[in-house]
Amino acid sequence: METTGVCSCVQEIAKTFSQLANRQESEIFQTSLMSALIDGVYDGSMTVTELLEHGDFGLGTFNDLDGELVAFDSEVHQLREDGSARVAGMDQKTPFAVMTFFRPSITGQLSTRLEKVAVQELIDNMVGSPNLFCAFRIDGRFERVETRTVPRQQKPYRPMLQAIEKQPTFAFENTSGTLIGFRCPPYVQGINVAGFHVHYITDDRKGGGHVLDYSLLEGKLELAKISKLRIDLPHTESFQQATLHSDEMSAAIEAAEG
Template identity: 45%
Template sequence: MAYEPKRLGGETIYRNEVFQTGLMSQLLDGIYDGEMTVGELLGHGNFGVGTFNGLDGEMIVLDGNCYQMRHDGSIEPASLDQQTPFAVVMNFVPTIRRGLPNNIIRKSAAQVLDDFTVSKNYMYAVKIVGDFEWVRTRTVQKQEKPYPKMVEATENDEVVQFDKVRGTIVGFRTPIYEQGIGVPGCHAHFIDDEHEKGGHVIDFKLDNAYVEICIGTNLNLHLPLTEAFSEADLSPEDLAEQISRAEKHA
């Protein structure tokens, strides 16, 4: 179906599909194995974030290439037959490109990004490119069965800091109402220009960077057909607290 662009908040908006496999609440319950391969995932988008079966590191998809980031901050290309329990991708076609103020940290950058978007009620793919004074990341370590809950699996993850580095942050800003489906707020991963180091973004300080933003208006949600998923507890009473602990949000 072809969609006509709309005018919203003074901007011309085109519909873009966000594809997601798995749920954040599934990971929280320790369901770390999915059926979708990296090759299948890349058929749905050239830009995104996620993880691998067994929580075997962080995933970043940039320019149609998928990379696996290990807990020590190292990176290697992912193979097309690797599988993922959770990933979010889209074909990145930015409609907004703006310079960002120097010397701001993640929290301040999030406030600036809010001013660039038309509404908090849509999804946004966010790409920050440039020089960073520093970037702090952490990366999950591969888990062994029986899998622990995610808050336990990520409890002792070490923070790795990269200083004076040039690279790209790939992320999604997700509305609060998607809590449990995705990660509310901004879920972002970092990769340097040499594709040698990166991880799940905890914080950063910009030196000289710009941002590109692509709005997501359609969500295509793919759920795994597995016994573990069918039996998972996807709506715990402390869902928000678990997400905050697992994602190490400040």
């Protein structure tokens, strides 16, 4: 069965998923704030080595806003502005990242074609409440994955909305790969990204980026509900001087992370 919109059988698909018992709940660890990144705070002091002390799964970016960070199975990759991917150096630093020790409590197979909006509805159904966090992973075959990756910035840094004005976008057609994502509650907008924030990397680890849209052919979905959030705020001067809240912040985050 194929569908080009929201799948009419999302609830039926959700019923086929297994609930895994006796799983200790994970904690989300976050360095810095999304609002700081929006304001142009692109330098952090936390290294990839230090990130992995707080989780084996996550996403973020690198200093100078140099591409996208995707982590799973304790491996960290850098998704670059030309659409390529490479293993990140353990001494590379991040101005913003979100990590967790991924312990899925729900898992199941997706055997029908699903668009992004249908997958998101399925995840919302399985989490049950908009007030909880979740981390999820999809390993599968994709008809297409549309991504973008911000180009590396140079000082003096511009705010993110200016930095992404000419961001390159890519379309990965008929690839196998992994989606890594978080769904965060609406009340954390500015602290994190409210809603879905997803990165993609191909199975050959040669390409990927921040996900804009996708069409899944088939795959395995794993999900962990999370109700614990820990934030480590930077001690840098740029963070202390940043504008971390404004009336336009929510719109800016939606435009940047879309």
